Amino acid sequence: MQHDHASDDTGEVSRENTNRMYIIGLFLAVVLTATSFWAANTSILWSAGVPLGLSVLAIAQMGVHLVFFLHISTGPEDTNKVLALAFGVLIVILVVAGSLWIMTDLNQNMVLPAELMDLHMQH
Incomplete structure (x- = not known):
């Protein structure tokens, strides 16, 4: 019994697109995490604004995870x-x-x- 599978270009494009989304999400998550650590440990920023900045970075991090890793959109x-x-x-x-x-x-x-x-x- 032989199974012939037709090559489906949409599956390959979808896989490449998904991998690209994961790589972009990983890059953004690493940048946001590094920025959070920098903001928490630097004396360059106004000290009263650091908690607000960290909150904004945390919300951005959640957005990156929702869109790039959990694939939640408004569709x-x-x-x-x-x-x-x-x-x-x-x-x-x-x-x-x-x-x-x-x-x-x-x-x-x-x-x-x-x-x-x-x-x-x-x-």
Whole structure:
């Protein structure tokens, strides 16, 4: 039994295009990572602006990963991917915000007032 496969040029072009996307994504990710390390360890930048700069670089890094590695685009065939991503982001935001809210509430309610601390110090 012999299987003849016709050569399909679109498969080869698609594979080359995918490899090119991965290489571009890798290059951008490395550049953004190196820039983040440089920004965090340099004294050239205004120190109050470093956290904002790192946040912008982190968001750009997420965008590179979404587009070049996860292949998420705005096309109609990627609607389910975008909705799943949005739901995941919503869950992460809810968990982080809820944890911060609980920790802040516990911090406010667990600290003894100064008067009670003084009473404990006298005994």
